[in-house]
């Protein structure tokens with residue numbers, strides 16, 4: 001399904017409710033499978049979290065996780081400790097190109113039995129669940145933090161807990177801290193000092209407890225993009241968010257000040273407002289190693305505002321749902337932009353015009369569809385295969401329609 005966005009104008013002062021963070025949900029769902037006394041409120045309704053939930057209760061040998069990278073990595077660790085169970089875990093064609101060797105090697109060092117069924121270093125995997133007897137492992141930390149979170153999530157179930165030594169520059173650190181915070185909040189002891197993370201074993205049962213997931217900040221980014229491209233004084237309220245978030249993408253509130261958007265926290269929601277009081281800088285420079293998922297939104301916002309933008313710290317983008325650096329360059333250039341990329345950066349030159357009626361390809365990547373949609377405030381635009389949004393935000397188009405987007 002392609003969606004054609006006619007030139008739109010936002011209704012002012014709308015309220016949108018977004019469901020729980022996909023990252024927090026996927027962690028808590030795995031922890032709930034290990035510790036059934038946990039209950040979770042405001043779980044994400046994303047395809048990735050639904051797939052995670054289904055995989056955790058499935059008794060089938062074959063688990064197909066489609067495009068859900070976090071779920072693939074977390075479940076590889078989970079099935080490795082399901083003693084006596086054999087699991088084959090696979091995914092979409094793209095998933096079979098997303099590397100998993102660093103995690104598999106680490107699990108094997110701990111005693112896991114995992115084999116590659118097609119290409120070495122990539123899914124699908126056959127996992128024979130067993131008790132993991134070792135507790136110390138060293139792994140590369142500059143490729144994906146998901147490998148580290150996967151190990152941490154099962155760590156408290158290992159006889160002697162876990163001691164991880166991280167090699168190289170640690171990437172996406174807020175996601176590691178989110179994992180540790182959630183472990184702590186259910187009563188598991190951890191420490192993270194320099195490049196060593198330890199998790200204590202938890203032989204005793206945890207107390208029954210109920211946790212509420214904060215709404216998804218990466219999904220909120222598309223509203224930041226919208227308000228940045230709106231007229232002065234346009235505002236929108238989105239819930240449910242906290243001032244102190246576990247999600248690294250909450251840095252949006254600071255970053256979007258550079259684009260003239262203010263954020264006000266009130267009760268359990270945020271109000272975004274296009275302000276006339278902020279001087280927008282003509283050059284935006286950012287290091288996004290801690291918040292890679294908002295790179296596409298920011299690139300499109302900068303383009304829509306005609307700003308020069310340089311982003312570094314983007315080395316993880318090549319192994320996500322698509323090579324996001326290449327996808328951004330191709331699609332922004334269709335709209336008239338000049339974009340230069342390296343393996344870890346993107347540089348956008350200022351543009352004076354935006355080409356109309358361009359069809360944006362989405363490469364099976366939800367964030368390509370959602371990041372480009374706000375440009376509908378400036379020009380008519382087509383988003384191809386628009387239903388990809390369901391990976392993280394199934395009601396995205398309904399919400400955009402409700403706040404004034406003219407969709408066909």
Ligand SMILES: O=C(O)C1=C[C@@H](OP(=O)(O)O)[C@@H](O)[C@H](O)C1
Pocket residue numbers: 022023024070143144145146149171172175292293316
């Ligand atoms: O742990 C998580 O929930 C995630 C970690 C990040 O991945 P990398 O660590 O691979 O950058 C992020 O891009 C992904 O969407 C979710």
Ligand SMILES: C=C(OP(=O)(O)O)C(=O)O
Pocket residue numbers: 048067068069070071293320321367392
């Ligand atoms: C990279 C993402 O997800 P995953 O790695 O879990 O597929 C994302 O949601 O942007």
